[in-house]
Amino acid sequence: MLDTYPLLLDTYHLIQFEAAIKSIDQYAFKTSEYPLILSLENHCNIDQQKKMSDIMVRIFGEKLLKEPIDSNETVHPRSVQRSKVRRGQISI
Numbered sequence: 001m002l003d004t005y006p007l008l009l010d011t012y013h014l015i016q017f018e019a020a021i022k023s024i025d026q027y028a029f030k031t032s033e034y035p036l037i038l039s040l041e042n043h044c045n046i047d048q049q050k051k052m053s054d055i056m057v058r059i060f061g062e063k064l065l066k067e068p069i070d071s072n073e074t075v076h077p078r079s080v081q082r083s084k085v086r087r088g089q090i091s092i
Helices: 017-027 046-063 077-082
Strands: 007-009 014-016
Touching: 007 017, 014 017, 017 046
Parallel strands: none
Antiparallel strands: 007 014
8 A cells, every 4th residue: 555655755755764864874874974964855744744743753763853953043064063963963
């Protein structure tokens, strides 16, 4: 029942959202410890958005930034140590 799971669509492929998140978790910090910022454009209904959230919380675990960032704070790789976003974290 693929229609019950969030999917990613590129030009030629449908990919399960969970598989993509697992790949990000596995490889995101292999060559860099700098924070990863994911920008998700989705066209999913609320139920699928909740599933996406559950998937990311379950897979990313402690790597996921869960507290808000001050909107006046600039997060730049050189200033990351003074920021709430730390090396090896994922911000969505």
